[in-house]
Amino acid sequence: xxLGINLLCLAGHIDESHLPMIERIAEIGYDHVEVPVMRGxxxxxxxxxxxxxxxxLGRAQTxxxxxxxxxxxxxxxxxxxxxxxxxxxxxxxxxxxxxxxxGGPFHAPIGHFTGEGPxxxxxxxxxxxxxxxxxxxxxxxxxxxxxxxxxxxxxxxNTMDQARAYAERVDHPAFGIxxxxxxxxxxxxxxxxxxxxxxxxxxxxxxxxxDRGIPGRGQIDFAAVFRAVKATGFDGPVVVExxxxxxxxxxxxxxxxxxxxxxxxxxxxxxHDFIRSSWEAA
Numbered sequence: 001x002x003l004g005i006n007l008l009c010l011a012g013h014i015d016e017s018h019l020p021m022i023e024r025i026a027e028i029g030y031d032h033v034e035v036p037v038m039r040g041x042x043x044x045x046x047x048x049x050x051x052x053x054x055x056x057l058g059r060a061q062t063x064x065x066x067x068x069x070x071x072x073x074x075x076x077x078x079x080x081x082x083x084x085x086x087x088x089x090x091x092x093x094x095x096x097x098x099x100x101x102x103g104g105p106f107h108a109p110i111g112h113f114t115g116e117g118p119x120x121x122x123x124x125x126x127x128x129x130x131x132x133x134x135x136x137x138x139x140x141x142x143x144x145x146x147x148x149x150x151x152x153x154x155x156x157x158n159t160m161d162q163a164r165a166y167a168e169r170v171d172h173p174a175f176g177i178x179x180x181x182x183x184x185x186x187x188x189x190x191x192x193x194x195x196x197x198x199x200x201x202x203x204x205x206x207x208x209x210x211d212r213g214i215p216g217r218g219q220i221d222f223a224a225v226f227r228a229v230k231a232t233g234f235d236g237p238v239v240v241e242x243x244x245x246x247x248x249x250x251x252x253x254x255x256x257x258x259x260x261x262x263x264x265x266x267x268x269x270x271x272h273d274f275i276r277s278s279w280e281a282a
Contacts (some may be wrong), residue, residue: 001235001236001238001279002031002032002058002236002237002238003029003030003031003032003238003239003272003275003276004030004034004058004060004237004238004239004240005025005030005033005034005052005239005240005241005268005271006033006034006036006062006206006239006240006241006242007022007033007034007035007036008036008062008241008243009241009242009243009244009261009264009267010244010264011036012036012038012055013036013038013039013040014035014036014048015044018210019051019067019137021264022051022052022055022057023055024264024265024268025055025057025268026055026056026057028172028268028269028272029272029276030050030057030272031057031058032057032058032059032060032100032237033052033057033058033059033060034060034061034062034101034239035048035052035059035060035061035062035097035099035148036061036062037061037063037090037093037094037097038063038064038066040093041093042043042092042093042095042096045093045096045097046096046097048097049096049097053098058100059097059099059100060100060101060102060103060204060237060239061090061093061094061097061099061101061102061103061104062101062102062103062104062147063090063093063102063103063104063106064104064105064109064110064160065083065086065105065106065107065109065110066086066105067109067112068109069082069110070082070083070085070086070109071083071108071109071112072084072087072107072125072126072129072157073107073108073118073122073125073126073129074122074125075121075122075125080125083129084129084147084218085167085211087106087129087133088239090102090106090133091133091136091137091140091141092100092136094140094142095140095142095193096133099142100142100143100206100237101142101143101144101145101147101203101237102133102137102142102143102144103144103146103147103178103203103204103206103239104143104145104147104178104223105146105147105148105149105153105154105157106146107126107130107146107154107228108122108126108154108156108157109253110149110153110254111154112154113155114155116155117155117224118155118156118157122156123166123169126156126166127166127170128170130144130146130170130175131170131171131172131175134170134172134173134174134175135172135174137175138172138173138174138256139173142174143174143175143176143228144174144175144176144203145176145177145178145203145204146163146175146176146177146178147177147178147183147206148160148162148163148177148178148179148180148183148184148187149180149183150182150183150187151186151187151260153183153254156234158183158187158189158197159188159194160177160179160184160188160189160194160195160197161197163177163179163198163201164177164197164198164199164201167201168201170230170251176201176202176203176204177198177201177202177203178202178203178204178205178206179194179198179204179205179206179229180208180241181205181206181207181208181209181220181222181225182205182206182209182210182212182220182241183207183208185210185219187268191220191221191224191228192224192225192227192228193223194229195225195228195229196228196232196278198232199232200232200233200234202229202232202234202236203236203237204236204237204238204239205229205234205236205237205238205239206239206241207222207225207238207239207240207241207271207275208240208241208242209242211260212240212241212242212243212254212256212260213236213260214242214260214261214263214266214267214270214274215240215242215271215274215275216271216274216275216278217270220230222262222274222275222278223278223281223282226278226279226282227282229282230279230282231244237274238279240267240271240272240275242260242261242267242271243256243260244256244259244260244261
């Protein structure tokens with residue numbers, strides 16, 4: 001297991017001002033960081049990748065579809081092309097950063113709904129787009145981990161039934177699923193069963209508490225989650241995801257308006273120690 005932390009706890013865009021906090025993350029003993037890649041240029045992420053490597057940290061990233069005008073699922077050719085261009089930009093930045101995994105809900109705009117579930121045409125458009133991404137990722141030596149979200153944030157991919165079926169349709173070894181314990185806590189009857197069902201399609205495990213605060217302080221049974229994950233043979237990236245006060249990029253969809261941890265030092269140290277010890281005990 002390689003333990004990381006999603007830097008959305010710091011900001012939606014990582015720059016020079018965040019480097020002291022990231023250095024502290026490395027000192028505490030994290031193996032890698034998951035960088036939010038929401039805007040910016042490949043040159044910026046090449047610079048950031050060098051700085052993270054200097055701290056001894058591996059690199060991963062999380063990205064989204066920003067809005068309905070760049071939706072790769074769309075049946076409108078112009079909108080779909082804008083969405084495909086955005087997916088290309090995600091991978092341009094990933095390759096500049098040196099990402100080992102590219103995760104997040106890069107399938108549909110967060111908080112955008114059509115009034116029904118995904119259509120067959122939307123699923124087919126997504127499969128085509130994500131298979132092309134996977135082929136590029138394989139050439140670049142990294143993997144994709146598409147994230148399911150709860151039904152209040154997206155209509156496209158909510159459950160592990162949907163996620164596994166979708167991954168099987170994409171049908172590429174570089175393409176898999178980012179399992180997130182927060183979203184699964186809403187959508188699944190039993191997280192251990194859901195993890196067993198997803199099986200080897202899990203590429204990244206997001207450890208996120210039921211309130212999106214510090215893991216281990218809430219209601220999620222992480223001992224059961226970790227036992228189920230280890231039973232699948234998964235030994236890949238495990239990433240803490242905790243949100244601070246509302247992020248402008250995501251607040252409208254995630255409804256995070258208040259601080260969910262007292263300070264960064266508490267988040268970094270308690271999450272690290274809890275996950276390392278719980279994983280070992282599982």
